[in-house]
Amino acid sequence: MDCLFCSISRGEIPSAKVYEDDTVCAFRDIAPQAPVHILVIPKQHIASLDEVTAANSAVTAHILEVIPQIAKAEGLTRGYRVITNVGEDACQSVHHMHFHILGGKKLPEQMS
Numbered sequence: 628m629d630c631l632f633c634s635i636s637r638g639e640i641p642s643a644k645v646y647e648d649d650t651v652c653a654f655r656d657i658a659p660q661a662p663v664h665i666l667v668i669p670k671q672h673i674a675s676l677d678e679v680t681a682a683n684s685a686v687t688a689h690i691l692e693v694i695p696q697i698a699k700a701e702g703l704t705r706g707y708r709v710i711t712n713v714g715e716d717a718c719q720s721v722h723h724m725h726f727h728i729l730g731g732k733k734l735p736e737q738m739s
């Protein structure tokens with residue numbers, strides 16, 4: 628399958644990785660929208676949050692464990708925002724589930 632984030636997770640396409648373990652990796656967004664902008668992804672291909680089931684929810688739960696660790700390592704002591712875009716109305720552009728971590732500045736109140 629030709630998936631950009633699968634290729635990044637396998638190291639076939641370079642990325643600025645900030646975290647990796649057996650099931651998850653995280654790397655800096657190529658077009659950052661905040662001083663800290665990191666994407667956290669499962670290594671297995673899950674197209675979006677819409678595809679999470681009882682069979683693959685453990686990796687999603689693990690992502691939620693890893694996010695605060697990354698935020699701490701990045702020094703986001705004043706807070707941060709976590710976003711996952713799902714589908715067309717949310718403008719999901721890469722169809723491999725990913726959680727944006729945004730921080731390092733006061734973020735706008737408006738989310739849509």
Ligand code: AMP
Nearest residue numbers: 642655656657658712718719720721722
């Ligand atoms: P979304 O619009 O939620 O699907 O987010 C996709 C994100 O992937 C965008 O913020 C892009 O800037 C980011 N992105 C696309 N290609 C790369 C890449 N090669 N390395 C890192 N981030 C990327």
